[in-house]
Amino acid sequence: EAEVAQSPRYKITEKSQAVAFWCDPISGHATLYWYRQILGQGPELLVQFQDESVVDDSQLPKDRFSAERLKGVDSTLKIQPAELGDSAMYLCASSLPREASYEQYFGPGTRLTVT
Amino acid sequence: GENVEQHPSTLSVQEGDSAVIKCTYSDSASNYFPWYKQELGKRPQLIIDIRSNVGEKKDQRIAVTLNKTAKHFSLHITETQPEDSAVYFCAATSPSGGSYIPTFGRGTSLIVHP
DSSP, X not given: OOOOEEEOSEEEEOTTOOEEEEEEOOTTOOEEXXXXXXXXXXXXXXXXXXXXXXXXXXXXXXXXXXXXOTTSSOEEEEESSOOGGGOEEEEEEEEOOTTTOOOOEEOOOEEEEEO | OOOEEEEOSEEEEETTOOEEEEEEESOTTOOEEEEEEEOTTSOOEEXXXXXXXXXXXXXXXXXXXXXXXXXXXXXXXOSOOGGGOEEEEEEEEEEETTEEEEEEOOOEEEEEEO
16 A cells, blocks of 8 residues: 655754755645644644645744745655754645545654754 | 644543544634544544535444534544544644645544553
8 A cells, every 4th residue: 555655754953953854645646745743732734735836834934944846746844943842743644636535644754853 | 724622632431432522623614524543653544534515424433523503523432442542633624725724633642441
């Protein structure tokens, strides 16, 4: 069964450093989501792509976070500079085009620790 | 934007009992309401969903009900088993600019005691 891939699975970085996460959605899934999940809370949507276009990034801290999906397939989320408060699980998810299904398939996540 | 409230934050039941988790949402345009189960250290997985044109949906021991007027929806698990222990998240998906934006609740930690 196809799954969403993410790397790295774990990342430890010092504050003020740059960090990048990668996500490869299920083949054919046009919609891609990046979430931040703080321990004990629900996933918070950071950015949503439809193909290569951003459809929502209202919760993305744009002074330090950036996301891209240049060819409408895989995606990269970057933080520069990282802050202590960025420590969290970063989840990527994908779904089929909206006319077919809204179900999201999540990747295993990247656990970020900022020291 | 959409705001989703989920209650309770923790729910402890005995094996065989029923469990009910409730969510409210604010955007009347929201039209899709999924429930995800996240076991410790694992990714969230969809367990059941409901669309705004349906009032109830059942899948074996799991059911979801939706009250559009009151803007709330609930997850019902009957005959709970220890393997149901996990964190459950509700979400409401609202249309925005030609796409659909999901907003998640804060989660309910369900503990089923053998």
